[in-house]
Amino acid sequence: MGRTLLLTHINVPGIQGFEVYRQTGGYRSVEKALKTMSPDDVVEEVKKSGLRGRGGAGFPTGMKWSFLAKPEGVARYLVCNADESEPGTFKDRYLMTHIPHALIEGMIVSSFALGAKTSYIYVRGEMMPQIRILEKAIAEAKNAGFLGDNILGTGYSLEIYVQPGGGAYICGEETALLESLEGKRGNPRIKPPFPAVAGLYGCPTVVNNVESIAATVPIINDGGEEYAKIGIERSTGTKLISAGGNVKRPGVYEIELGVPVEEFIYSDEYCGGIANGKKLKAVVAGGSSVPILPANLILKTASGAPRLMTYESLADGGFQTGTMMGSGGFIAFDEDQCVVRNTWNFTRFYRHESCGQCSPCREGTGWMEKILYKIEHGLGTQSDIDLLWDVQKNIEGNTICPLGDAAAWPVAAAIRHFRDEFEWHIQNPSESQTRNFGLAHYADPLVQTVD
Amino acid sequence: MLSVKENSPVEFSPELLTKFGEIVKRYPEGKQKSALLPLLHEVQAVFGWLSPDAMDKVAYFLNIKPIEVYEVATFYTMYFLEKKGKYNLEVCRTGPCCLVGAEKIMHHIEQTLGVREGEVTPDGLFSWRGVECLAACGYGPVLQIGPEYTFYENLTEQSVDSLIETLKNKA
Numbered sequence: 001m002g003r004t005l006l007l008t009h010i011n012v013p014g015i016q017g018f019e020v021y022r023q024t025g026g027y028r029s030v031e032k033a034l035k036t037m038s039p040d041d042v043v044e045e046v047k048k049s050g051l052r053g054r055g056g057a058g059f060p061t062g063m064k065w066s067f068l069a070k071p072e073g074v075a076r077y078l079v080c081n082a083d084e085s086e087p088g089t090f091k092d093r094y095l096m097t098h099i100p101h102a103l104i105e106g107m108i109v110s111s112f113a114l115g116a117k118t119s120y121i122y123v124r125g126e127m128m129p130q131i132r133i134l135e136k137a138i139a140e141a142k143n144a145g146f147l148g149d150n151i152l153g154t155g156y157s158l159e160i161y162v163q164p165g166g167g168a169y170i171c172g173e174e175t176a177l178l179e180s181l182e183g184k185r186g187n188p189r190i191k192p193p194f195p196a197v198a199g200l201y202g203c204p205t206v207v208n209n210v211e212s213i214a215a216t217v218p219i220i221n222d223g224g225e226e227y228a229k230i231g232i233e234r235s236t237g238t239k240l241i242s243a244g245g246n247v248k249r250p251g252v253y254e255i256e257l258g259v260p261v262e263e264f265i266y267s268d269e270y271c272g273g274i275a276n277g278k279k280l281k282a283v284v285a286g287g288s289s290v291p292i293l294p295a296n297l298i299l300k301t302a303s304g305a306p307r308l309m310t311y312e313s314l315a316d317g318g319f320q321t322g323t324m325m326g327s328g329g330f331i332a333f334d335e336d337q338c339v340v341r342n343t344w345n346f347t348r349f350y351r352h353e354s355c356g357q358c359s360p361c362r363e364g365t366g367w368m369e370k371i372l373y374k375i376e377h378g379l380g381t382q383s384d385i386d387l388l389w390d391v392q393k394n395i396e397g398n399t400i401c402p403l404g405d406a407a408a409w410p411v412a413a414a415i416r417h418f419r420d421e422f423e424w425h426i427q428n429p430s431e432s433q434t435r436n437f438g439l440a441h442y443a444d445p446l447v448q449t450v451d
Numbered sequence: 452m453l454s455v456k457e458n459s460p461v462e463f464s465p466e467l468l469t470k471f472g473e474i475v476k477r478y479p480e481g482k483q484k485s486a487l488l489p490l491l492h493e494v495q496a497v498f499g500w501l502s503p504d505a506m507d508k509v510a511y512f513l514n515i516k517p518i519e520v521y522e523v524a525t526f527y528t529m530y531f532l533e534k535k536g537k538y539n540l541e542v543c544r545t546g547p548c549c550l551v552g553a554e555k556i557m558h559h560i561e562q563t564l565g566v567r568e569g570e571v572t573p574d575g576l577f578s579w580r581g582v583e584c585l586a587a588c589g590y591g592p593v594l595q596i597g598p599e600y601t602f603y604e605n606l607t608e609q610s611v612d613s614l615i616e617t618l619k620n621k622a
């Protein structure tokens with residue numbers, strides 16, 4: 001069994017409530033930080049831990065915190081990003097549902113480190129049940145003296161509020177989230193200024209993912225150096241991976257960074273292999289935005305080394321033969337799944353979620369969706385594949401926020417690794433039209449399946 | 452875009468207004484516009500949708516212009532600018548759920564209810580639509596029903612049938 005830091009007590013009955021959470025050692029980090037450490041000490045420990053943001057970009061959390069501007073007399077904010085909408089990702093929902101106090105505890109320690117007196121947890125609006133759970137947890141923590149005025153008699157005061165979103169993937173992008181929190185449409189802001197200088201209400205703000213914030217609890221309890229001992233190289237600590245698609249045991253797993261991908265997919269400790277005795281065809285390893293890889297390339301890097309669940313190893317080979325850790329949304333495709341259909345589906349998603357500010361993203365996602373629809377439904381021509389390649393290339397890097405890239409990468413990767421599947425659709429129009437929902441009745445010659 | 456098909460005058464109850472007041476307290480002085488999204492959720496939970504009159508009254512309460520409310524209500528997918536069925540079934544239609552049969556489930560719901568996506572059944576009880584990833588990919592196919600966003604996981608055609616039956620009997 002790998003070591004766990006976040007989900008250790010997940011199966012303890014009653015862990016959702018304050019009493020049991022406290023009995024299992026909960027809120028120790030608040031006592032330690034507020035009573036024995038300065039805010040800068042806390043930042044220092046998080047820096048030492050090597051923790052990298054768990055929301056998708058993997059930016060070092062301690063470094064992000066140290067960039068926060070601290071002008072005299074101006075409020076500073078911590079905003080937790082609980083918008084979790086990246087297809088394939090469902091780890092934050094799991095954590096907030098089952099151990100809400102882990103997030104609240106992390107929020108208190110992190111807010112203290114940043115000098116925030118008011119903090120917000122922006123939860124996607126569809127997670128109404130989780131919003132209720134968090135509100136209850138906040139009330140319990142306040143009742144026990146861990147929130148509110150003069151926490152534990154230390155003179156530090158903090159209020160945490162839960163803010164519901166309105167149903168928009170783009171509000172997971174941090175500046176769109178801040179716009180939304182200000183009661184506006186979720187249009188990402190042009191950076192700079194970065195939120196660390198001008199964020200919520202124009203004040204210095206840190207936006208962090210749910211899991212990043214929860215991870216500060218074990219970091220403060222055990223020290224940053226202890227945390228950094230787990231994992232490999234610059235991928236320290238543990239990470240929640242949400243596994244879905246055609247695996248035998250879908251769910252949320254806490255892994256020590258460095259577990260081989262093969263072990264993650266096939267071991268009974270994690271996904272337990274591919275469901276229904278099928279073979280693995282492809283994997284999207286870090287949420288819908290990251291490049292899809294065929295089975296052979298996800299299990300081994302191009303140089304033949306076993307691929308590991310680390311930021312570095314997943315990215316090995318760049319976009320030619322590698323992918324990204326992203327948000328940890330791990331989607332496995334069995335041999336019957338159609339890459340063209342899934343790419344069309346994802347592209348429809350991005351077209352739907354584009355905020356519409358930038359022409360390349362707004363128009364490009366629409367064009368890509370149309371072309372993919374044509375190909376998937378047996379109406380495509382050979383030149384459509386090149387056109388598709390051209391469109392995605394013209395989106396990437398030409399937009400205000402990374403949603404444009406996120407829409408372009410999956411299309412590029414699908415063509416790069418599964419070009420003959422696109423060609424098959426074009427050459428066999430009647431079959432691609434009469435297929436059952438989501439099923440491709442052919443084996444992809446590219447894929448080296450693993451038993 | 453805001454296309455006003457119908458309007459219906461609304462009256463906010465004292466309880467609702469008290470709730471509004473509580474929510475506004477979460478934000479600094481002068482930043483009451485931040486309460487807009489939560490307030491719209493509260494209004495929709497009571498009336499089932501956001502009529503132009505309801506939006507105007509929210510604008511009045513927050514001391515912002517009506518257009519600022521329309522802007523928001525038209526941007527976010529959770530706000531309804533027209534009436535839905537009493538039970539509005541929202542099925543995830545994004546990639547991971549489709550890998551485990553979401554398209555079949557949507558097809559089945561369409562057949563069973565006899566209305567197309569976005570339409571309301573003649574008795575006013577049901578409507579349905581596909582929505583984007585609900586962050587529940589490991590439990591797919593999934594659907595949710597507002598205003599409390601109750602979740603139904605690992606759907607099969609049978610479980611959808613019995614859900615619809617249960618809701619019919621409840622109504």
Ligand SMILES: Cc1cc2nc3c(=O)[nH]c(=O)nc-3n(C[C@H](O)[C@H](O)[C@H](O)COP(=O)(O)O)c2cc1C
Nearest residue numbers: 053054055081083084085172173174208209212402
């Ligand atoms: C289109 C888009 C959607 C995003 N969605 C999320 C999300 O749902 N949750 C999240 O934590 N970060 C999301 N991010 C990343 C955030 O912008 C930001 O990097 C992150 O919240 C920072 O937290 P971290 O450093 O703790 O990872 C998204 C980014 C983009 C461009």
Ligand code: SF4
Nearest residue numbers: 355357358361399401
């Ligand atoms: S890239 Fe797309 S989502 Fe991002 S700001 Fe531009 S139009 Fe909006």
